Each structure stands twice: as structure tokens, then as C-alpha cells.
Amino acid sequence: MDSNKDIWVLGDYRNYFQNRVTLQILARAVDIASSTGGTVCAIVFGHNVDEYVKEYIAHGAQKVYLFDNPALQAYSLETYSWLLAWLANEYQPETLLVGATRFGQEMAPRVAKKLKTGLTADCIDLELDEKGLLVQVAPSFGGNLIAKIITPVQRPQMATIRPGTFQELAHDYEAKGEVVSLPLPKNLPKDKIRLVSSEHRPPKKQKIENADIVICGGRGMGSKGKFKKLFDLAKHMNAEVGATRPVVYSEWVSHDALVGQAGKNIKPRILFSFGISGAIQHTAAITESSFIVSVNKNPNATMMKMADVAIVADANQVCLGIIKALKEKLRA
Amino acid sequence: MVSQLPWDSKTGILKRELAQAMMDPASRRALEAALQIKEKQSAHICAITMGPPMAEEILHQAKALGADEGVLLTDQRMAGADTFLTSQILATFIQREKSELHLVLCGSQTSDSETAQVGPQLAQDLDIPSLGYVSLVEVKEKTVRVHRHVDDFVEIMEMDLPGLITIDLSAYNPRYLALEGVEQAFENPDIRIVNAKKLGLDDNFNALKDSPTRIIEVFSPTTQKESRVLKGSVKKIVDLLFEDYGKVISGAMGKDLKTHEHGEDQ
Ligand SMILES: Cc1cc2nc3c(=O)[nH]c(=O)nc-3n(C[C@H](O)[C@H](O)[C@H](O)COP(=O)(O)OP(=O)(O)OC[C@H]3O[C@@H](n4cnc5c(N)ncnc54)[C@H](O)[C@@H]3O)c2cc1C
Ligand SMILES: Nc1ncnc2c1ncn2[C@@H]1O[C@H](COP(=O)(O)O)[C@@H](O)[C@H]1O
Numbered sequence: 001m002d003s004n005k006d007i008w009v010l011g012d013y014r015n016y017f018q019n020r021v022t023l024q025i026l027a028r029a030v031d032i033a034s035s036t037g038g039t040v041c042a043i044v045f046g047h048n049v050d051e052y053v054k055e056y057i058a059h060g061a062q063k064v065y066l067f068d069n070p071a072l073q074a075y076s077l078e079t080y081s082w083l084l085a086w087l088a089n090e091y092q093p094e095t096l097l098v099g100a101t102r103f104g105q106e107m108a109p110r111v112a113k114k115l116k117t118g119l120t121a122d123c124i125d126l127e128l129d130e131k132g133l134l135v136q137v138a139p140s141f142g143g144n145l146i147a148k149i150i151t152p153v154q155r156p157q158m159a160t161i162r163p164g165t166f167q168e169l170a171h172d173y174e175a176k177g178e179v180v181s182l183p184l185p186k187n188l189p190k191d192k193i194r195l196v197s198s199e200h201r202p203p204k205k206q207k208i209e210n211a212d213i214v215i216c217g218g219r220g221m222g223s224k225g226k227f228k229k230l231f232d233l234a235k236h237m238n239a240e241v242g243a244t245r246p247v248v249y250s251e252w253v254s255h256d257a258l259v260g261q262a263g264k265n266i267k268p269r270i271l272f273s274f275g276i277s278g279a280i281q282h283t284a285a286i287t288e289s290s291f292i293v294s295v296n297k298n299p300n301a302t303m304m305k306m307a308d309v310a311i312v313a314d315a316n317q318v319c320l321g322i323i324k325a326l327k328e329k330l331r332a
Numbered sequence: 333m334v335s336q337l338p339w340d341s342k343t344g345i346l347k348r349e350l351a352q353a354m355m356d357p358a359s360r361r362a363l364e365a366a367l368q369i370k371e372k373q374s375a376h377i378c379a380i381t382m383g384p385p386m387a388e389e390i391l392h393q394a395k396a397l398g399a400d401e402g403v404l405l406t407d408q409r410m411a412g413a414d415t416f417l418t419s420q421i422l423a424t425f426i427q428r429e430k431s432e433l434h435l436v437l438c439g440s441q442t443s444d445s446e447t448a449q450v451g452p453q454l455a456q457d458l459d460i461p462s463l464g465y466v467s468l469v470e471v472k473e474k475t476v477r478v479h480r481h482v483d484d485f486v487e488i489m490e491m492d493l494p495g496l497i498t499i500d501l502s503a504y505n506p507r508y509l510a511l512e513g514v515e516q517a518f519e520n521p522d523i524r525i526v527n528a529k530k531l532g533l534d535d536n537f538n539a540l541k542d543s544p545t546r547i548i549e550v551f552s553p554t555t556q557k558e559s560r561v562l563k564g565s566v567k568k569i570v571d572l573l574f575e576d577y578g579k580v581i582s583g584a585m586g587k588d589l590k591t592h593e594h595g596e597d598q
Contacts (some may be wrong), residue, residue, distance in 0.1 A: 015483050015484050015485075019483070031505055058416065062527060077461075077462070077463070101483050102465055102481065102482035102483045103483055105449075105464070106452055106463075106464045106465075107450035107452075108447075108449075109449040109451075109453045109456070110452045110455070110456045111416070112453070113419070113456035113457060114456060115414070116544070118543070118544030119415070119543035121448060121449055122388070122447075129548075134547070136545075140550070144552065145550050145551065145552050145553075147547050147549070147550050148547070148548050148549040148550075148551075149546065149547050149548065150545070150546055151544055151545050151546075152546055154544045163350070170542045175570040192460075192461040192490055192491060192492040193461050194491075195487065195492070196477070196487075196489060197487070197488045198485050198486070198487045198488075199482055199485065199487075200484060200485055201481070201485065201486050202484050203484065212586070213581075213584045214585045215580040237581075238587070240587075249357060249501070255502060260357070268584070269580075269583070269584040270580060270581060270584045280553060291577075291580055293573070293577075295577075299563075300500075302552075302553065304559065305557060305559065306559075307557070307559050308409060308557070308559060308560065309559065309560050309573065309577065310560065310562070311562045311563070311569055311573070312561060312563040313562075313563065313566055313569055314566075316473070317469065317566045318566055318569060318570065318575075320566075321566040321569070322570055322573070323568065324570075325570050326589075328590070328591075329589040329590045330587065331588065
């Protein structure tokens, strides 16, 4: 495949104020293009989307490929995938980056398959190797390991990028960009999926997100019964209880308590972490904690390395020990 | 710890055969959705997995839970397939043998590789529409109606059949599998085993070689914080914790804590 050096970024503008992932990726694309050459392009599908086109140009896009049509008003997995693959076949970008929103994660695999190229999911960094190949850095094995992945032959090099990975550039509304507005191709197939209804439901702020003390428990708590003790501890401390994904899936506690990429971000003054290994999907959401106390049998767990105080012991015992001490100290 | 993971650090390939033969929780939910559909209308459930020979056990579990048929796609040459090839292999089988198929259900993401790619890529290979992260499925004659909550939108959609759905990890809590059920399925082990040749894959097919992506390095993330390590008896640890960090803790609690009380209490 004869491809140029262009870096494409899918303009995922739904939920714009909650999710700035497109702008974040544009910033990194600008960086990469400064060493590889090539144009940073944003791809926009929709209707009356000029404001997003302007935003993308103000945040680093040098060119925007735009399909603006009433038929594209609502996000459509089928139609958008078809159009993106069509565009990529037409213009042969070197790299195609998509934000790892749910929509992006559904769409990118289909587009990669249509283009017969590889795809790395949920990247947490992008680098270049000495040959200028895109090194896609992504968590694997449930977040305990990180893999560096390349796409040696096929083009475009495709990756989805986790929101929050890169810092968006300061906007520059003076920046000039070329807008390539295209008519819908005649052979665009009919959509096999119809939207019956859609309701925007932004997440409510939960107490845990603003709590001064959060007590997080993981699989190392052992059982639902033992996990409950964390609520006793929380009561004594005026704290909120959080949990990791295995805990939520085992239904030791409700899904609201999930802390991590798929759940809540927390920024407590103290985080107590009991029986948690420290997978990146969890730790990504706790980096703003001011002080971390971690209890784990395994001193080498990532969570222990992130802690200010790393307690090598049984999580249940320590939980009970702290409850006992607090009872005494609060009895006054 | 890294060494305990079923991961070959030299080749960077996940040694799935070392991971326990347990159906991944996401697929169990997909199977649960299939079982619930079958409770409402007539259906034939075929459970398919591509994996090492020991993955056969997963299919016994599926049958014990109520699947009508189990198919294992296994071959040395399929080992190491990335999502691109996994979906291609699954699609090859489905196209050859299940052309009358109505609905493909997948988990939204497996717990080992967690790419959430196999479902949509399989749909692409089969040239059928797909919808991910679905929490409720209603199958009608020629369409399926689904509910889902993605990117802060609660959506109801209708999709033409045949189609593919991935089931959200919060939906369709899997039913409990009684042990007798598995034993029965083991006594009646009619799992179909299909290798690369029977599947009609090209003689040169080799998943490792053919994957468009290549892992060049695997490492464990490190953090450089200077931690204070406490160990020993729980009593000693807790005492030290309050002695040295009592102020931090009481400050965050917004309550005063008595100090030096501990010794007297004993
Ligand atoms: C796309 C994606 C999104 C995800 N989103 C999230 C998310 O939002 N939040 C989240 O938490 N996870 C998420 N995960 C899962 C994440 O990768 C990890 O699997 C999860 O965080 C691990 O939870 P854990 O630490 O409780 O369990 P484990 O990793 O099993 O760790 C248990 C820990 O407990 C210790 N332990 C065991 N027994 C004891 C004992 N008696 N006393 C003390 N310590 C003990 C062990 O040494 C171990 O370190 C996500 C994964 C993916 C792929
Ligand atoms: N080897 C496989 N055999 C059968 N189904 C698979 C296989 N790998 C993935 N899947 C399906 O695809 C879903 C998502 O997997 P993944 O893309 O790996 O996160 C799983 O829950 C399964 O339903």
C-alpha cells in the first residue's frame, strides 16, 4: 500500500464537554508529525458540526475531512465505519487514531478489519521507533503488564487511545486549517441499525469522588463477608468505600463503588487500599490521592510501590486492627 | 507477579493454555443472554471457542448450562492469533457451517486480553451489523431490539438480523452451574473439534506469522515512590501507623484521636 505520512484523528465530538479525547490525541499527533512529517488531519462526520471543525483546527488539526449531511446527524456505527474506511482507502493515511470511548472502541475494530490492518486497543502512550514506526503502548494481561506493539507492514497503523492520556494543546483560534468537505459516496450502504431513542445521562457526582478518606478494597479481602468489615472501618473514619472490578463483579458491593477507569476517579486526602494489586485501570483513577496506605500480603504489588505507607500483612487482620484501635481512640 | 503470569516473556505471547480452563466472565454473560432468549422462543444455541485443546472443558460447561452444541476450533497453527485472526478464524467456521445463523452473542471483553475487538471484528468478517455493550436483548422475527448505556447515553436501538451483539459486563448475571450438570456433560462428550485443515484454512496459515500487529516488548509498570514499609504483628503495625501518621489520619477524619492511650489499655 502506498501511503503518505498523514496522521488522522477521528473527531469524536459527542459528549464534548465531558470527553476531550479528540483534542488530546490531536496534541500528540502534532508532536509525532513534527518528527515524521505529514499532515495532522481530523475526520468529522455529522450535521451542522462547524463548531467542532473549528475546535479541531484551533487544537492542532491542519486539515479536516468533513462529511456534513443530515443523514449523519446521529452517531451511526455502521455508516461512520463505512465512511472512515472509504476515506482511508481514498487518501491512504500512515496512521489512524481513535479515542477509546465506547463508540471508538466499537468502531475502530470494524474499520481496521475493513482496511485489513492491525489495531491496538486502549493505548496509554504512543512513541516512535528509530524507523519512524508508531510504537503503540497498551496495557495487557488485565493491566498488570504493558506491551509495546507495532504494525510493521499494513497501513494505516491504527490504535485507540485512552481518554486522559495526552494533554490537549492550548487553543489557537487564529490557526488556519484546510477543510475538505465531501459529498456522501453514492454507494454508501443503507444502515442496518436504527436509533429508537437516546437520552443523555451524564454521570452524577458521587460522594466518593469528593471524600477526604476513601477505603478501597480488592480481591485480597477474600469474601463478601470480610469485605463488609471495610464499611465498619469507613463508619469510624467518616470515609467512603471503593472497590476494584473483581469485587464489583463478585457482587461483594454495588457497581457504584467501582474506582478506576471504568468507574470513579477519587482524590482523597488519605486512601486506604486493602488487598489490591494495583492494575493500571484501577490506579489511573487514584493518582490524585494525597496520601496512600496500602495493605497487601505481597510487598511487590504495584499498589504497594505507589503507597506512602506499605503494610505487608493480611488485609482483613489490619482492617480489624485499625477498627479496634479507632474504637479505643475515639472513646474519649 | 510477572513470572506467575501465563505469559512467555521471550515471545510475548499469552500462554492461554496455562490459564485455567474457565469460561471468561464476559462470555458467560453472553451465554446467559442466549439461554434467556431460548427460554422465551425456540432457538438452537451453538457455543464456539477457539483455543488450546483444554478449552474443551469450557464447552462442557456451556453444554451443562444449556447450550445445544459445542465446537472447539483448535490447532497449533492458530496459537498466538491476535484479535484480527481470532475473529477471522471464528468467522470462517461460522460462514462454512452456520450460514443460517441469526444472532451472534459475544462478551464485551475477555478478562485476559481485554481488547473488546473480537466481537466487532467478527461482525465485520461476517458482514453483519453489530452493537456492543448491550444490557437487554429482545429478539424479534427479523430484527433485534437492544438497550445499552454507552458514553453517557442511554440508547434503544433496532438492528436487522443476522447481527452480532456483545453483552455488557453489568448485564445478564450468569446462572450458577451445578456440578452434576458438568458431570453429565462429561459423560456425554460430543464436542466437535475442528482443526485448521478441517476449517479449510490455507496450508500456509500461521497465526503468529500472519498477525498484522507485533508485540516488541512487554514490561511491568514501575513506580518510583519511596514507601515506608511496615511489617510484623498486626498490633505493632497498627500502633506504628497511628503513632507516626495519626495526625494525617485525624486531620482527614475531622475528628480528634486520643494518643498514647494504647499502652495503658493493654
Ligand atoms: C478495560 C478495563 C477496564 C477496567 N476498569 C477497571 C476499573 O475501573 N477499576 C478496577 O479496579 N479495575 C478495572 N479493571 C480491572 C483491572 O485490570 C484489575 O483486574 C483489577 O483492578 C484487579 O483488582 P484487585 O486488585 O482487587 O485484584 P487482584 O489483581 O487479584 O489483586 C488482589 C491483591 O490482593 C492481594 N492479597 C490477596 N490476599 C490478601 C490478603 N489476605 N491480605 C492482603 N492482600 C492480599 C494480592 O497480593 C493481590 O495483590 C479493568 C480492566 C480492563 C481491561
Ligand atoms: N478465542 C476465542 N474464541 C471464542 N470467542 C472469543 C475468543 N476470543 C474472544 N472471543 C469473544 O469475544 C469477546 C471479546 O473478546 P476480546 O476482544 O478479546 O476482549 C469474548 O468475550 C468472547 O465472546
